[in-house]
Amino acid sequence: MHGRTLETASPFSIASIIVSMTIAAIGSGIMATYVPFVLTGTGASWAASVAVPALAFGGLIGCVVGGPLIRRVGHARLFACSMAMVIIAAVLVAADLPPVWWVLARGIYGAASNVNFIIAQSWLNHAASNEWRGRAMSFFYMAFILGLGAGALLFGQIPSGGNLAPLVVIFVTAFSILPIGLTRLPNPPPPASVSVDVRMAWRISPVGLVGVLASGGLSMVVQGFTPIYAATNQVPRGDIALMMFVMQTGLLFVQYxxxxxxxRIDRRYVLLITCAIIVAAGVAALFVSFSTIVVLMIVFLIFGGSIETVYSVANAHANDRADPGDFVPLSSTLLVAWSTAATIVPLGITLLAPVFGQHTFIYAIILVAIAYAAYVIWRLREREAVPTGERENFGIRSAQMPNASVLTDPASDPASNKGAK
Incomplete structure (x- = not known):
């Protein structure tokens, strides 16, 4: 079945997967803006902050349970189940329960969301042929990220009072099940087990491993705390929605x-340039006033886009140095490292914010970028660059949805086919 899928699948045949995930992303974008805005506005800013690491911790759980669950029930059935969990999380928010339930809801969503990523990426990798797999995955990332931005923008048009926003999330999430439920694509074969080997990842590429760790914390921090920061400063709901939409476009205008x-050049130099951009954007974010909201939006576009770039370039740098037999354990190790950092760093910021104030997340991002740049400079003296002809071609990737397909099937890892590109 696997061989026939690769032979007969066309770019159009994967549309159902991309459409389903993009529709789901709209609901995610609404909720990612609605929850911090409402909690901050009602005086429960502590819950808004705790919801960020709760989301990441749920994602880490999703990474652990996703592969075994797919092996047990298959891709299509688990997709419907995980979307049902997203709906349950939205219902908890819509029910107007105490803030602690909202935190639990974000944790449930984080787990279900990562399971959805694993399913979608695994299915796309199986259905796509080597000739157009890279383009398909880049289009998938762009569609999903723009869906998140569209959801944030839509939030600006929905009354924040009452529970209309989570009801809209319930509607679009239920609707997102239909394209996958009606697809004629065969289910991929049962997943194999994949090992996680931190020592191996460190041996192959310390710069790649540390970069993915840094990007895990940075991405979750900037995406999770920006709406809290804006709401705390009494920014109108429509402007917050537009800011979150603009941030997502950084994937196109900065990362690409x-x-x-x-x-074309040593990726480590690009990582240094990226860290410099992050620091510059962070300093600008500290001094640009909310009264010049358009300028601030441009600053956060650069801020978010450069943070996304750290993940994609560090990941590519690690794959450049890996042998074919190491692609899968390397990718799965990087995924777990990303998820772990995405949990720990926001939690640390949540604990430190009462001491250092509302700019704590910006201070943290600047410090992480400086520390990572210093490490890259040190490594440049220790190791030569990989020749350009021996690298894989760069593809657009998002730190908000890292490569999760490696947790389900080693054969599906795009890196294992990089020689065929």
Whole structure:
């Protein structure tokens, strides 16, 4: 069945997967803006902050249980179940329960969301042929991220009072099940087990491993705390929604050109440039006033886009140095490292914010970027660059949805086919 799928699948045949995940992303974008806005506005800013690491911790659980659950029930059935868990999380929010239930709801969503990523990425990798797999995955990332932005923008048009926003999330999430439920694509074969080997990842690429760790914390921090920061400063709901939408476009305007540059020069130099951009944008974010909201939106576009770039370039740098037999354990190790950092760093910021104030998340991002840049400079003196002809081509990737397919089937890892691109 696997061989026939690869032979007969066309770019159009995977549309159902991309459409389903993009529709689901709209609901996610609404909820990611609605929850911190409402909790901050009602005086439960502590819950808004705790919800960020809760989301990441749920995602880590999803990474652990996703593969075994797919092996037990299959891709299509688990997709419906995980979407049902997203709906349950939205119902908990819509029910107007105490804030602690909202935190629990975000944890449930984090777990279900990562399971959805694992299913979608695994299915796409199985259905796509080597000739167009990279383009398909890049389009998938772009569609999902723009769906998140569209959801944030839609939130700006929904009354924040009452429970209409979570009801809209319930509607679009239920609707997102239909394209996958009606697809004619065969289920991929049962997943194999994949090992996680931190020592191996460190041996192959310390810069890649540390970069993915850094990007895990940075991405979750900037995406989770920006709406809290804006709501705390009494920014109108419509402007917060627009800011979150603009941040998502950084994937196109910042990551893509830097990624293309990394195909032409040593990727570590691109990582240094990216860290410098993060620091500059962070300093600007500290001083640009909310009264000049358009300028602030541009600053956060660069902020978010450069943070996304750290993940994609560090990941590509690690794969450049890996042998074919190491692609799968390397990718799965990087995924777990990303999820772990995405849990720990936001939790630390939540604990430190009462001491250092509302700018704590910006201070943390600047410090992490400086520390990572210093480490990259040190490594540049220790190891030569990989020749350009021996690298894989850069593809757009998002730190908000890292490569989760490796947790289900080693054969599906796009890196194992990089020689066929």
């Amino acid at each position: 050109p830097l990624g293309m540059l990394s195909d």
